[in-house]
Amino acid sequence: MIGISEIDSAAERIAAHVVRTPTVPSPGLSALLGAPVTAKLELLQRTGSFKARGATAKLLSLSEAERAAGVVAVSGGNHGIALAVMAAALEVKATVVMPRSAPARSLRIAEESGASLRLTDGMDEAFATAARLRDEGLTLVHPFDDPVVIAGQGTVGLEFAQDAGPLTDVLVSVGGGGLIAGVATALRALRPGVRVWGVETEGAEALSRALAAGGPVPVALSSVVTTLSAPAVSELTYEHAAALVEEVLVVPDAEAVRGCLELAEHAKVWAEPAAGCLLPAARQVRERVGADARLGLVVCGGNATTGDIMAWADRFGLL
CATH class of the missing domain: 3.40.50.1100 (Rossmann fold)
Structure with a gap:
């Protein structure tokens, strides 16, 4: 704790x-x-x-190698917006995974901020997709388990x-x-x-x-x-x-x-x-x-x- x-x-x-x-x-x-x-x-x-607070704290904790590799987040809306916007401000490449049920505004803002957007059929699939991208080398910015x-x-x-x-x-x-x-x-x-x-x-x-x-x-x-x-x-x-x-x-x-x-x-x-x-x-x-x-x-x-x-x-x- x-x-x-x-x-x-x-x-x-x-x-x-x-x-x-x-x-x-x-x-x-x-x-x-x-x-x-x-x-x-x-x-x-x-x-x-x-959500901007936790996302920023995590982004600022990254090593140079982690920053260069990029980050990934899974979100029902607000965490994805926060990571996309704050990563862009800190010049870190971000991928955001959201279910298609997420608010349309959240999807649009994440994409307009420069994040790569991945859509899934539900939150379970979204978490699984984020975990796979983490295994491929991206740093997972978890919405709460960190x-x-x-x-x-x-x-x-x-x-x-x-x-x-x-x-x-x-x-x-x-x-x-x-x-x-x-x-x-x-x-x-x-x-x-x-x-x-x-x-x-x-x-x-x-x-x-x-x-x-x-x-x-x-x-x-x-x-x-x-x-x-x-x-x-x-x-x-x-x-x-x-x-x-x-x-x-x-x-x-x-x-x-x-x-x-x-x-x-x-x-x-x-x-x-x-x-x-x-x-x-x-x-x-x-x-x-x-x-x-x-x-x-x-x-x-x-x-x-x-x-x-x-x-x-x-x-x-x-x-």
Whole structure:
């Protein structure tokens, strides 16, 4: 497991390449949820999500030989965008493997950034393709099963701990677990009394199933939230979550999309369902904790178009 020293080091390395995103109180969300809410706005990060942090940390750790050979990543959307954009900025050749179900915008940005794009029929095939390319000589920049990447994502928690007012509970979206592993490590080191909660959507339950089973297990993916759809967590992210996370809450896709509409209306930010899922989960945490709750939300990304959100909202009868 990583510690706060690795996160501190990652913060120093990536500082010149990423944005220290705003940490702000949200009067609108506080009124909506009935408790003080502070939001960490990672949707304002380079490439539209926190993923730029871990990708940059990994790219900066490469040897000259690894840089020359190039890198490969597998992604449901945001990690692919981040690696493509940040690799181009650092002059490293990148290959991005995504399922055809990934958002069209993510595919377009990755390709326009100069990455070689490989499409597969699903996430299982995407991971297998990335592994084969790794065996052929490319350096795999894994979206979550890498201590360097986790330390990079942990800089979100480092900044949150430094910049936020009083907090009792912080909610973090979960795909493969890299973000929550890093954020929980930072918060438990710097604010040991704060509880960290994970949030997944139904049909993308890799971490909650792992915690129930006592270790990583493969899961069937059916959620519309492709950016949270990892086929399994890794042993590394599982170990961090088992040690540091209070619980992982699971919410329906429809409620995640409703959360996007509420974030737009009450927080004035345009987020993707991977962040929208935080609001229904925050209501659960507020009910459990009671009147003393002071909530922190890691608003992880905003890479969804208006068309995406409206189509989902129509599908779930939210309009």
